Amino acid sequence: MAEEVKLIGMWVSSFSLRVEIALKLKGVQYEYIEVDLTNKSPLLLKSNPVHKKVPVLLHNGKPIAESLVILEYIDETWKDNPILPQHPYDRAMARFWAKYIDEKCVPALWKACWCEEKEREKAVEEACVCLKTLENELKDKKFFGGESVGFVDIVANFIGFWVGAIGEAVGVELLTRDKFPILCKWSDEHVGCRVIKENLPSKDKVVAFYRTRVESAS
């Protein structure tokens, strides 16, 4: 039986993008199904009844939700070009940082961009603490994964690309070269990496999308 791989995603979701990057890294052919989150499709609701969110990977009809869970699944199912490191300790460190990005960094960065003006200073400060922690972790490595893009780099695409675009739309610059030279250098490498570059939407399109959101909220 030919293998059937489908990804239910959304072009403006950094979480969907994680799965796209992983599938591309592995060389897995897949059908991409864009959903409209304002009008969720029956396929999405049936495939992820608990969270009703993208991304969902459908592998031979069986659904898997939650981007970190999907990344692990992809790495275990298609063995070429490993995403996670091989040694259990290195794998634990990668999972630790991915979790940190999801549970601390992304919410802090999101809040710094979207909070009310009176909360901004504190929110930006908290986001910068997260970025500093990642800057210290990255140190002299080219990628979090070492010499090439790995699990943490894929997970960190929100920081590598989206936070700059969203920040431009809302007028909040977080990842600045004077404060975070190492992360900025990583971000350049990240968006310059072929497999990531080929999957990123244009920055202008993302900025325009979020500008509309800013305008509709004001």
Added chain:
Amino acid sequence: MAEEVKLIGMWVSSFSLRVEIALKLKGVQYEYIEVDLTNKSPLLLKSNPVHKKVPVLLHNGKPIAESLVILEYIDETWKDNPILPQHPYDRAMARFWAKYIDEKCVPALWKACWCEEKEREKAVEEACVCLKTLENELKDKKFFGGESVGFVDIVANFIGFWVGAIGEAVGVELLTRDKFPILCKWSDEHVGCRVIKENLPSKDKVVAFYRTRVESAS
């Protein structure tokens, strides 16, 4: 070199208990180091500088934090008595439910127990939605892992044991037999399972601990 395994934990933490259960299931000998969270030890601060929380596993001096990350590490390092299932899809499902328990259920149950009285009704309702979702997932299985305790069962120990004890202390009964017969039966099996029973503190001690907390807050 003899293997050195230490666990920095706290007796009243369901997250520490996860690691203890996993180590016991694997038959790994370890030294347990209890910490006082009101006066965090230099060892804890050095071993988990990002979160400054228990549990931390020290394996030959190398620290690993975050209970889910530690469980995966233990399963990859000591191969006997697997905690996660073998097939990638089953592993993905186990990780999905563990994540759901950590990100949705535990916070919802905690809130239902500790929120202000005026928020109680809504919080209990939300907690019950989470429990119902787990009840539906468990269906006719003895354990989430099937016939024996697995990854999700270990992660769910907060629901299997702690929520009853905390509920008794604060006077909020969440896991009732009329509403959640399947989860209650699972909870009986869970706390009756040798490797878990041997590691649980006495319910009276937990109730007394949280009663003190209620009294000091009022």
